[in-house]
Amino acid sequence: MVPAGMKEIIIDIIKAGKISVLVTTGANLTHDLIEALGESHYHSDSWNDKVFHDKGFDRMYNVFMKNQVYGKIEEFFEKNWEKFRNSGNTRDFLEKIGELLPEGNKSILRICYEKKVPIFCPGISDSGIGLMVWGRTISGKKLEIDVFDDMKEIINIAWSSKKNGVIYIGGGVPKNFIQQSLQFSKGANYGIQITTDRPEPGGSSGASLEEGISWGKMKPDAKKEEDYIDVFCDATIALPLLWASVKN
Amino acid sequence: MVPAGMKEIIIDIIKAGKISVLVTTGANLTHDLIEALGESHYHSDSWNDKVFHDKGFDRMYNVFMKNQVYGKIEEFFEKNWEKFRNSGNTRDFLEKIGELLPEGNKSILRICYEKKVPIFCPGISDSGIGLMVWGRTISGKKLEIDVFDDMKEIINIAWSSKKNGVIYIGGGVPKNFIQQSLQFSKGANYGIQITTDRPEPGGSSGASLEEGISWGKMKPDAKKEEDYIDVFCDATIALPLLWASVKN
Amino acid sequence: MVPAGMKEIIIDIIKAGKISVLVTTGANLTHDLIEALGESHYHSDSWNDKVFHDKGFDRMYNVFMKNQVYGKIEEFFEKNWEKFRNSGNTRDFLEKIGELLPEGNKSILRICYEKKVPIFCPGISDSGIGLMVWGRTISGKKLEIDVFDDMKEIINIAWSSKKNGVIYIGGGVPKNFIQQSLQFSKGANYGIQITTDRPEPGGSSGASLEEGISWGKMKPDAKKEEDYIDVFCDATIALPLLWASVKN
Amino acid sequence: MVPAGMKEIIIDIIKAGKISVLVTTGANLTHDLIEALGESHYHSDSWNDKVFHDKGFDRMYNVFMKNQVYGKIEEFFEKNWEKFRNSGNTRDFLEKIGELLPEGNKSILRICYEKKVPIFCPGISDSGIGLMVWGRTISGKKLEIDVFDDMKEIINIAWSSKKNGVIYIGGGVPKNFIQQSLQFSKGANYGIQITTDRPEPGGSSGASLEEGISWGKMKPDAKKEEDYIDVFCDATIALPLLWASVKN
Numbered sequence: 001m002v003p004a005g006m007k008e009i010i011i012d013i014i015k016a017g018k019i020s021v022l023v024t025t026g027a028n029l030t031h032d033l034i035e036a037l038g039e040s041h042y043h044s045d046s047w048n049d050k051v052f053h054d055k056g057f058d059r060m061y062n063v064f065m066k067n068q069v070y071g072k073i074e075e076f077f078e079k080n081w082e083k084f085r086n087s088g089n090t091r092d093f094l095e096k097i098g099e100l101l102p103e104g105n106k107s108i109l110r111i112c113y114e115k116k117v118p119i120f121c122p123g124i125s126d127s128g129i130g131l132m133v134w135g136r137t138i139s140g141k142k143l144e145i146d147v148f149d150d151m152k153e154i155i156n157i158a159w160s161s162k163k164n165g166v167i168y169i170g171g172g173v174p175k176n177f178i179q180q181s182l183q184f185s186k187g188a189n190y191g192i193q194i195t196t197d198r199p200e201p202g203g204s205s206g207a208s209l210e211e212g213i214s215w216g217k218m219k220p221d222a223k224k225e226e227d228y229i230d231v232f233c234d235a236t237i238a239l240p241l242l243w244a245s246v247k248n
Numbered sequence: 249m250v251p252a253g254m255k256e257i258i259i260d261i262i263k264a265g266k267i268s269v270l271v272t273t274g275a276n277l278t279h280d281l282i283e284a285l286g287e288s289h290y291h292s293d294s295w296n297d298k299v300f301h302d303k304g305f306d307r308m309y310n311v312f313m314k315n316q317v318y319g320k321i322e323e324f325f326e327k328n329w330e331k332f333r334n335s336g337n338t339r340d341f342l343e344k345i346g347e348l349l350p351e352g353n354k355s356i357l358r359i360c361y362e363k364k365v366p367i368f369c370p371g372i373s374d375s376g377i378g379l380m381v382w383g384r385t386i387s388g389k390k391l392e393i394d395v396f397d398d399m400k401e402i403i404n405i406a407w408s409s410k411k412n413g414v415i416y417i418g419g420g421v422p423k424n425f426i427q428q429s430l431q432f433s434k435g436a437n438y439g440i441q442i443t444t445d446r447p448e449p450g451g452s453s454g455a456s457l458e459e460g461i462s463w464g465k466m467k468p469d470a471k472k473e474e475d476y477i478d479v480f481c482d483a484t485i486a487l488p489l490l491w492a493s494v495k496n
Numbered sequence: 497m498v499p500a501g502m503k504e505i506i507i508d509i510i511k512a513g514k515i516s517v518l519v520t521t522g523a524n525l526t527h528d529l530i531e532a533l534g535e536s537h538y539h540s541d542s543w544n545d546k547v548f549h550d551k552g553f554d555r556m557y558n559v560f561m562k563n564q565v566y567g568k569i570e571e572f573f574e575k576n577w578e579k580f581r582n583s584g585n586t587r588d589f590l591e592k593i594g595e596l597l598p599e600g601n602k603s604i605l606r607i608c609y610e611k612k613v614p615i616f617c618p619g620i621s622d623s624g625i626g627l628m629v630w631g632r633t634i635s636g637k638k639l640e641i642d643v644f645d646d647m648k649e650i651i652n653i654a655w656s657s658k659k660n661g662v663i664y665i666g667g668g669v670p671k672n673f674i675q676q677s678l679q680f681s682k683g684a685n686y687g688i689q690i691t692t693d694r695p696e697p698g699g700s701s702g703a704s705l706e707e708g709i710s711w712g713k714m715k716p717d718a719k720k721e722e723d724y725i726d727v728f729c730d731a732t733i734a735l736p737l738l739w740a741s742v743k744n
Numbered sequence: 745m746v747p748a749g750m751k752e753i754i755i756d757i758i759k760a761g762k763i764s765v766l767v768t769t770g771a772n773l774t775h776d777l778i779e780a781l782g783e784s785h786y787h788s789d790s791w792n793d794k795v796f797h798d799k800g801f802d803r804m805y806n807v808f809m810k811n812q813v814y815g816k817i818e819e820f821f822e823k824n825w826e827k828f829r830n831s832g833n834t835r836d837f838l839e840k841i842g843e844l845l846p847e848g849n850k851s852i853l854r855i856c857y858e859k860k861v862p863i864f865c866p867g868i869s870d871s872g873i874g875l876m877v878w879g880r881t882i883s884g885k886k887l888e889i890d891v892f893d894d895m896k897e898i899i900n901i902a903w904s905s906k907k908n909g910v911i912y913i914g915g916g917v918p919k920n921f922i923q924q925s926l927q928f929s930k931g932a933n934y935g936i937q938i939t940t941d942r943p944e945p946g947g948s949s950g951a952s953l954e955e956g957i958s959w960g961k962m963k964p965d966a967k968k969e970e971d972y973i974d975v976f977c978d979a980t981i982a983l984p985l986l987w988a989s990v991k992n
Contacts, residue, residue: 003450004450025421027424027452045720045721045725046720046721047462049458049459049460049461049462049468050461050468052462053461053462053463053464053468054468057462058462058463059459059462060450060455060459061447061448061449061450061459062450064462122371122373122374123370123371123374123421124395125370125395125396125398125399125425126370126371126421126424126428127424130395130396130399130428131399131428131432133396134396134399134400134403137394137396137397137400138400142394143396144392144394145395145396146385146390146392147373147378147395148373148378148381148382148385148391148393149385150373151373151378151379151382152382152385152386155382170449172420172421172451172453173273173371173374173421176275176374176375177373177374180374180378180379184379196445196446196449197444197445198444198942198976199309200482200976201418201444201483201484201976202251202252202308202309202310202484203418203420204275204308205420205453207308207309210297211297211307211308211309212297213297213298213301214295214297214300214301214305214306214307214312215301215306215307215315216301220297220298220301220302224541224542225541225542229541232730232942232944232945233729233730233733234448234449234728234729235449236450237729237733237734237737238733241733241737293968293969293973294968294969446694446728448728449728472789472790473789473790477789480694480696480697480978481977481978481981482976485977485982485985489981489985499946500946523920523948543958545954545955545956545957545958545964546964548957548958549958549959549964550964553958554958554959555955555959556946556951556955557943557944557945557946557951557955558946559946560958563959618867618870619866619867619870619917620891621891621892621894621895621921622866622867622917622920622924623920623924626891626892626895626924627895627924627928629892630892630895630896630899633890633892633893633896634896638890639892640888641891641892642886642888643868643869643889643891644869644874644877644878644881644887645881646869647869647874647875647878648878648881648882651878666947668916668917668947668949669769669867669870669916669917672771672870672871673869676870676871676874676875680875692941692942692945693940693941694940695805696805696978697805697940697978697979697980698747698748698804698805698806698807698980699914699916700771701916701949703804703805706793707793707803707804707805708793709794709797710791710793710796710797710801710802710803710808711797711802711803711811712797716793716794716797716798730944731945732945732946
């Protein structure tokens with residue numbers, strides 16, 4: 001999402017107060033941090049992966065970035081390492097990153113900090129940020145993050161809210177993590193899912209919202225089309241359209 | 249994979265010594281543990297999610313299971329909790345589960361323990377197993393698993409092996425976790441990817457193996473079709489065919 | 497396209513003079529004629545096909561129409577049969593239908609007649625219109641349409657134009673028919689393709705525009721992204737966006 | 745199908761008497777005729793379309809053929825033109841081609857002639873064969889084929905058979921043509937559909953077999969999974985598996 005230019009829309013939605021909890025991949029947050037630290041993503045519809053490799057570019061379909069961005073993230077963590085030591089879970093750890101970024105910085109991490117929107121990242125170790133943390137830990141600087149504690153917090157949020165509405169973009173661990181918190185609290189009242197994955201292979205990413213009713217991830221009385229809908233479209237096309245239609 | 253009946257093929261491949269490291273989702277391991285504890289997955293091409301909900305069945309496309317399986321997992325962890333206390337990372341934690349299962353049990357967790365194949369699960373908290381661990385922790389029984397330590401171990405394995413060959417089934421966090429370990433060690437020499445995801449939306453799951461060359465996840469001199477190949481097919485169809493063609 | 501509500505956009509593009517030749521399926525023209533004759537398409541995201549069958553509704557994913565529309569088309573052809581007798585090819589036959597519709601009628605068939613935009617329908621017999629023609633012919637009222645003559649006309653158009661630009665929406669026979677006319681004349685200079693089909697299965701519908709270069713369907717010096725582009729998206733989403741961005 | 749190597753399986757199924765009527769694209773028959781006349785299809789997973797163009801190769805994803813094959817087809821029609829003059833419909837025309845091929849020739853056209861299996865090709869003009877016919881007609885050698893007459897014949901076959909079972913491979917005009925003949929006769933009792941197209945875009949190719957119940961293309965009492973099934977898979981993978989499982 002971030003490499004494909006969706007950052008500003010996410011920020012816009014957060015500023016408008018429409019997101020209470022954000023669950024995302026480590027990759028999205030890594031690319032957000034990369035831009036927050038002054039680096040960029042580029043676009044090209046032609047590529048040669050060997051040439052990119054030799055020149056130090058990393059490709060994500062038709063987007064790429066300089067491999068040296070990792071140095072910037074490493075430097076950021078090296079400099080601020082002590083501040084992260086007492087992070088209890090990923091929500092706390094990510095909040096601390098947001099706090100360290102300059103005020104007004106156009107990043108998801110910063111805007112969530114400013115707007116007090118908790119970010120959960122259940123697969124945090126599986127990302128550039130995770131790699132940099134690992135880089136510190138091998139030099140003896142341990143960071144204890146209890147990933148099970150995230151589950152506790154998000155279930156509490158789901159339990160205590162009057163109604164729950166979910167927006168799933170693209171599936172994966174974030175979708176499943178949200179669904180688990182709903183299954184073990186009280187189910188979503190509303191839902192929007194944007195994905196190009198199919199239901200037939202049986203994976204969580206392509207599973208229809210309707211399927212969630214059997215699990216209790218979606219309320220049994222939620223009505224298709226009225227309360228929830230599956231959108232079969234690339235999210236970089238569908239999300240701007242959806243946001244444009246509701247923002248005013 | 250496990251709910252769709254792929255467990256025995258995975259076990260077969262492990263028994264044949266063809267898998268040195270397994271990285272998988274918490275969901276796969278949860279469903280494997282469910283069957284290891286005597287519960288079952290069922291198949292039906294017709295369903296009504298409200299009826300399934302009322303009767304206590306959880307649906308995964310055309311497969312379903314009884315919701316009460318969670319009780320079995322909970323009981324398992326409750327009974328054996330003390331044995332897990334000193335788990336350092338997910339690999340260690342999962343090995344302990346395998347050790348506790350009866351000898352010869354037809355499960356991935358058990359066979360990996362017997363064959364000394366390490367299992368990594370970077371998104372462990374995002375699963376039924378994760379939920380049961382969380383269930384114990386809220387009653388004060390903390391379990392400290394360092395997810396960043398997994399990264400250290402798998403990078404060491406990738407560094408010290410003579411050659412690396414990868415098989416990605418379906419993408420997600422496991423694919424990205426393996427790719428990271430290769431990017432920060434020495435790249436894969438060979439690769440097979442089985443997925444129905446498309447490259448255009450730009451996500452990691454649908455990314456071609458060729459793209460990995462730019463990152464160093466795949467060796468720059470690896471040749472398409474000769475050294476690596478992207479297979480566009482449901483893995484429950486392609487994996488048995490591939491295995492059948494090489495097993496003898 | 498027409499059942500999904502794309503008719504007015506197509507009409508808008510034709511009125512703006514942006515389409516010189518239209519090649520389409522018999523289904524699109526049948527649904528266009530159905531609306532031209534006063535019948536409607538309806539939308540619903542819930543359905544029961546047996547109930548629809550009993551009530552006389554025909555479903556196209558989340559769109560449906562009354563089965564009795566066929567009576568209207570039949571009546572139209574019965575009444576005007578003599579006027580179609582001397583149709584030489586599908587272009588001529590379809591022009592005659594457009595001529596018979598009232599002036600200003602909001603239909604593709606009528607607007608093409610008014611704007612002198614030729615319509616070719618190589619698979620005409622495979623449609624509701626084709627069925628009604630067949631219905632007349634079995635009562636001895638033969639209609640001779642030379643489908644090979646269409647090929648002659650469209651190749652002439654492709655040859656005599658200064659430059660050729662193509663827009664393929666969804667593949668099938670219309671795409672292939674246009675590509676043949678370019679292969680046997682002088683290739684397209686520009687191209688846009690909107691489809692959700694994949695290239696891997698090898699069919700014409702999912703084939704990339706780039707592939708056309710080998711055949712001469714696309715000019716060898718046409719540049720990807722600059723001169724031609726493959727858009728992976730449902731056309732009912734992509735086409736309105738594309739048109740909105742160029743119409744002003 | 746033919747360029748991808750499926751010809752022999754189709755022939756095998758026809759020889760086993762399992763196909764009573766074949767409806768296919770002009771492309772499939774053209775590639776079948778190309779091989780019948782001694783030319784070949786080649787395979788490569790690497791390509792450069794400009795180089796292929798310069799060297800005279802036409803690419804179909806990872807399959808290609810020499811452009812000069814068109815000369816062979818042209819020659820075939822030039823030599824035998826008079827024999828085709830009295831073809832009434834595509835079934836008759838294609839039967840005549842089969843008759844002209846040498847006995848025992850490994851082609852779909854020949855085996856259908858030998859086994860008296862009618863072939864219908866509603867989009868015949870949209871193919872290499874169509875192009876060659878067009879090439880003759882521009883030199884004044886007209887060929888009158890009544891495409892509406894095909895509809896009459898296939899509806900008669902559907903009406904007079906005791907039960908109808910359909911196998912749709914990949915959608916397009918052939919699928920729709922078969923479905924029309926069922927809609928206007930008595931519906932299919934059994935069905936198998938193999939396609940990678942999705943239902944959501946609303947096209948005929950991706951439409952589920954169940955949808956056909958509303959139209960009367962499938963019998964209202966046909967049961968999903970028991971009487972009909974949608975297979976989401978590349979047909980070059982699924983068809984050999986299906987045939988292997990039933991042939992003995």
